[in-house]
Amino acid sequence: xxxxxxxxxxxxxxxxxxxxxxxxxxxxxxxxxxxxxxxxxxxxxxxxxxxxxxxxxxxxxxxxxxxxxxxxxxxxxxxxxxxxxxxxxxxxxxxxxxxxxxxxxxxxxxxxxxxxxxxxxxxxxxxxxxxxxxxxxxxxxxxxxxxxxxxxxxxxxxxxxxxxxxxxxxxxxxxxxxxxxxxxxxxxxxxxxxxxxxxxxxxxxxxxxxxxxxxxxxxxxxxxxxxxxxxxxxxxxxxx
Amino acid sequence: xxxxxxxxxxxxxxxxxxxxxxxxxxxxxxxxxxxxxxxxxxxxxxxxxxxxxxxxxxxxxxxxxxxxxxxxxxxxxxxxxxxxxxxxxxxxxxxxxxxxxxxxxxxxxxxxxxxxxxxxxxxxxxxxxxxxxxxxxxxxxxxxxxxxxxxxxxxxxxxxxxxx
Numbered sequence: 475x476x477x478x479x480x481x482x483x484x485x486x487x488x489x490x491x492x493x494x495x496x497x498x499x500x501x502x503x504x505x506x507x508x509x510x511x512x513x514x515x516x517x518x519x520x521x522x523x524x525x526x527x528x529x530x531x532x533x534x535x536x537x538x539x540x541x542x543x544x545x546x547x548x549x550x551x552x553x554x555x556x557x558x559x560x561x562x563x564x565x566x567x568x569x570x571x572x573x574x575x576x577x578x579x580x581x582x583x584x585x586x587x588x589x590x591x592x593x594x595x596x597x598x599x600x601x602x603x604x605x606x607x608x609x610x611x612x613x614x615x616x617x618x619x620x621x622x623x624x625x626x627x628x629x630x631x632x633x634x635x636x637x638x639x640x641x642x643x644x645x646x647x648x649x650x651x652x653x654x655x656x657x658x659x660x661x662x663x664x665x666x667x668x669x670x671x672x673x674x675x676x677x678x679x680x681x682x683x684x685x686x687x688x689x690x691x692x693x694x695x696x697x698x699x700x701x702x703x704x705x706x707x708x709x710x711x712x713x714x
Numbered sequence: 715x716x717x718x719x720x721x722x723x724x725x726x727x728x729x730x731x732x733x734x735x736x737x738x739x740x741x742x743x744x745x746x747x748x749x750x751x752x753x754x755x756x757x758x759x760x761x762x763x764x765x766x767x768x769x770x771x772x773x774x775x776x777x778x779x780x781x782x783x784x785x786x787x788x789x790x791x792x793x794x795x796x797x798x799x800x801x802x803x804x805x806x807x808x809x810x811x812x813x814x815x816x817x818x819x820x821x822x823x824x825x826x827x828x829x830x831x832x833x834x835x836x837x838x839x840x841x842x843x844x845x846x847x848x849x850x851x852x853x854x855x856x857x858x859x860x861x862x863x864x865x866x867x868x869x870x871x872x873x874x875x876x877x878x
Contacts, residue, residue: 546858546861546862546865546866548862548866552866554861554862554865554866556858556861556865567851568850568851568852568854568855569851571847571848571851572848572851572852572855574851574855577854577855577858577859578858600844600847601840601844604837604840604843607840607843607844607847608836608837608843610847611807611836611843611846611847611850612807612808614804614847614850614851614854615803615804615805615806615807615808615850616804616808617854618804618813618850618853618854618857619804619805619808619810619813621854621857621858621860621861622782622792622804622813622814622857623813624861624865625782625790625792625857625860625861625864626782626783626784626790628861628864628865629782629790629864630782630783630784630788630790631784673865673866712785712786713786
């Protein structure tokens with residue numbers, strides 16, 4: 475039977491093969507069984523909006539498969555992408571806990587499987603399962619650290635070039651590439667989306683990439699970017 | 715650090731008004747046993763960006779400036795923390811270095827608790843863990859507000875953040 479949007483749906487958390495690698499999902503059996511009862515497993519296509527900035531919180535969305543773009547909008551329509559969420563992350567967590575509106579808009583950039591839990595069910599679940607509560611505290615802590623990192627990057631970087639260099643270095647440090655002399659990264663976002671991550675224009679990002687390629691600091695092969703000169707990129711990131 | 719007589723959280727008149735502190739008596743009693751109470755002068759650095767997060771600090775009295783710093787030493791104020799707030803929480807729970815610098819703006823009274831003691835305390839006291847979850851949620855809302863104001867202001871080139 476074909477799965478929606480080409481996804482291999484994980485029907486039960488109890489049999490999920492990647493559960494142990496994910497902070498929130500690696501719960502004791504009793505908590506996991508209780509979670510099974512309150513969750514709704516759903517598949518979404520690319521480009522689906524899970525929730526909108528300013529919307530009253532309905533509940534949390536545990537990202538099982540795919541990636542989600544989290545963004546903030548200004549009143550004039552300008553968008554800032556705050557983060558690209560990966561599987562294992564719980565979206566809408568702080569809004570659901572606090573009862574305040576969602577602070578961000580969440581839009582899928584791949585076909586995704588998401589486990590949705592209604593707010594009242596999730597709050598009761600946290601009250602009844604201290605392990606889950608602790609996991610939530612850990613995940614909120616990571617989100618907060620990421621937000622502080624974002625503030626530092628946006629507020630203290632002089633130029634778009636610095637911010638782009640920092641972003642590329644950050645991306646290249648994932649998936650086991652950190653120790654390599656010439657790390658590779660998959661450019662999953664368009665120049666427009668990268669511009670929205672660092673608070674600049676698409677034209678500036680395109681110009682900066684052209685500049686980096688001309689100086690042979692990076693090399694593009696399709697959607698893969700190879701960092702040829704990590705030291706030079708670090709100098710740009712540190713405004714040297 | 716200058717030590718002082720260790721007052722009890724159970725006798726603190728501010729306790730009902732401070733979110734983290736308003737715990738059941740049993741949890742407050744256990745917290746009393748774990749904390750170290752200190753009086754510190756204005757200008758003291760409670761912790762700095764990048765330092766290993768060994769403690770959280772409960773601000774009993776006084777104000778703290780929370781800021782982020784670049785490698786070159788430029789500083790950006792995130793916000794001013796007031797009495798009842800728990801500082802360094804996210805770093806301690808995530809097991810990461812402190813993400814910001816905390817500097818006393820006034821003479822202050824603080825209660826610090828070591829990381830391993832806090833983790834055990836939260837595992838043993840569900841109410842305290844729920845309070846921490848609530849506190850972190852509030853902190854995250856404030857952080858995202860800051861991201862919004864800096865990130866979107868910079869893209870409009872209409873405001874320059876306060877940088878030292």
